Amino acid sequence: MNQCKAFNRFASVICVLTLTAIGFSGCIRTRANINNESSPVVPAADTTSVVKASIPLPASLKVADAKTILERKQVPVLCYHQIRDWKETDSKTARPYIVPVAQFKAQMKALADSGYTAILPDELYAYLATGLPVPEKAVMLSFDDGDADQVTNGLPELNKYGFKGVFFIMTVSMGRSIYMTKEQIKSLSDAGHTIGSHTWDHKNVKKFEAADWVTQIEKPSKQLEEITGKPIQYFAYPFGLWKPEVIEPLKERGMIAAFQLAIARDEQQPLHTIRRIIVPGTWNGEQLIKNMKASF
Ligand SMILES: [Zn+2]
Numbered sequence: 001m002n003q004c005k006a007f008n009r010f011a012s013v014i015c016v017l018t019l020t021a022i023g024f025s026g027c028i029r030t031r032a033n034i035n036n037e038s039s040p041v042v043p044a045a046d047t048t049s050v051v052k053a054s055i056p057l058p059a060s061l062k063v064a065d066a067k068t069i070l071e072r073k074q075v076p077v078l079c080y081h082q083i084r085d086w087k088e089t090d091s092k093t094a095r096p097y098i099v100p101v102a103q104f105k106a107q108m109k110a111l112a113d114s115g116y117t118a119i120l121p122d123e124l125y126a127y128l129a130t131g132l133p134v135p136e137k138a139v140m141l142s143f144d145d146g147d148a149d150q151v152t153n154g155l156p157e158l159n160k161y162g163f164k165g166v167f168f169i170m171t172v173s174m175g176r177s178i179y180m181t182k183e184q185i186k187s188l189s190d191a192g193h194t195i196g197s198h199t200w201d202h203k204n205v206k207k208f209e210a211a212d213w214v215t216q217i218e219k220p221s222k223q224l225e226e227i228t229g230k231p232i233q234y235f236a237y238p239f240g241l242w243k244p245e246v247i248e249p250l251k252e253r254g255m256i257a258a259f260q261l262a263i264a265r266d267e268q269q270p271l272h273t274i275r276r277i278i279v280p281g282t283w284n285g286e287q288l289i290k291n292m293k294a295s296f
Contacts, residue, residue, distance in 0.1 A: 062130065075119065075138045079143075080278075080279060095282075106284050110285025118165060120192075124140055129271060139292070140165070143166070146179050167188055169198055170199060171197075202238040203216050213249055232255075235255040258272040
């Protein structure tokens with residue numbers, strides 16, 4: 001663990017991004033069908049070069065090849081959206097993305113009672129890329145879109161157990177009604193949580209045109225970097241959707257790992273197709289542990 005912590009400090013200090021200007025407004029929030037999309041056949045690509053450039057690892061910690069990474073035991077990564085009680089107006093299709101507060105409490109308690117340690121993307125990355133150890137019962141908690149209830153309802157439960165998580169922010173919505181303010185995002189970052197990117201307005205990366213790389217990736221990263229004072233290196237695909245062709249451009253823009261949903265990882269790019277499961281509001285603590293073990 002000491003080795004792990006030392007590496008994380010090293011990594012956070014050294015990373016550099018080269019990005020441009022700032023974000024703006026206008027919002028879309030739709031959510032596609034989640035886990036069913038099959039991944040296309042994949043072209044060969046060099047998994048390691050850009051990763052090495054972003055984090056110059058000590059010579060003894062070489063980034064492993066894709067096959068080695070795929071062979072490591074997966075760490076369960078949980079994906080949350082809204083944490084609040086259901087309203088009558090919440091549709092049947094919306095409810096999987098809304099975890100009632102009591103259920104979230106039960107889920108976090110079950111993780112703690114079962115001996116799980118919540119690790120952060122830096123630790124997960126170091127484990128997958130270089131084999132640095134993680135606790136035997138490690139889990140990663142991830143929160144998408146930047147809903148304010150993740151802070152108001154979710155954070156107190158994380159704090160109860162000393163859990164940290166990663167918050168993937170859709171920057172267009174910062175400061176708007178139900179979303180986090182910049183101050184809340186900074187405060188999460190200052191408290192040791194990780195801030196990641198979830199694009200500007202939740203555009204499906206499979207539909208990116210040239211200008212989207214600036215609007216959806218470069219500017220949001222720049223803005224989040226200015227808020228947190230830290231590099232933005234982790235990305236969550238909107239709707240969990242991706243295609244192999246977007247991975248190199250993401251790496252070029254500083255993303256050392258990216259998170260999808262539950263389909264199989266890309267055989268050449270496992271660090272940019274890390275699996276997550278959406279935790280529905282219908283699971284109690286016991287069901288969470290059971291389903292988590294089954295999926296990972
Ligand atoms: Zn999202």
